[in-house]
Amino acid sequence: MAHSNIDKSLRDLLLGNVRSVPNFPKPGIIFKDITPLLQDRYLLELTSRLLAEPFRGAKIDFVAGLESRGFLFGTNLAQDLHAGFVPIRKPGKLPASTHSIEYELEYGTDSLEVHTDSIQSGDNVLIHDDLMATGGTSAAASNLIRKMGGNIIGYSFVMEISALGGRRFLDQNLPVHSLLKV
């Protein structure tokens, strides 16, 4: 599995299309908004491809995308890696039988659910989200997937707020690929 680093000009281009919104959704939070990246037809494709690069050649059954912003690039990523896509959702959204787990956010608590008939024991799963902050969401999703017998092969983020140290909650032996570190 390659660990590609993007060069500075590319990083600056992508970062220039992430909007920082102070005090959203709560005072003190600087919200990193990826909608400008999605709006631009070239950057949408470029970002999707760059996310897939480090995991090309890996055996992946599913990309698990974390609600809701993990769905935005998650299905593109799954398609590019020839994997299926499994949505990990907030409570009460998935219609069939679910497993669930509680977790803490940078700004509150929530829980995650997944359909019981999605990931099966031994399936290789890549976890994807738009952003890792405290790592609580990704760690909870990892626990949920492992509870189902899924084998997590790595983590993919568009962005990581490095100062919050979220990586310490993830398996240290697995690749964690964040396109942009802020």
Ligand SMILES: O=P(O)(O)OC[C@H]1O[C@H](OP(=O)(O)OP(=O)(O)O)[C@H](O)[C@@H]1O
């Ligand atoms: O690393 P953490 O501190 O756990 O935070 C990261 C999570 O927070 C955001 O989602 P949010 O819960 O705001 O939901 P949304 O994607 O539906 O907006 C983001 O998209 C990640 O899923």
Ligand SMILES: Nc1ncnc2[nH]cnc12
């Ligand atoms: N600062 C932030 N910006 C966007 N999404 C987030 N999720 C948690 N912290 C966030």
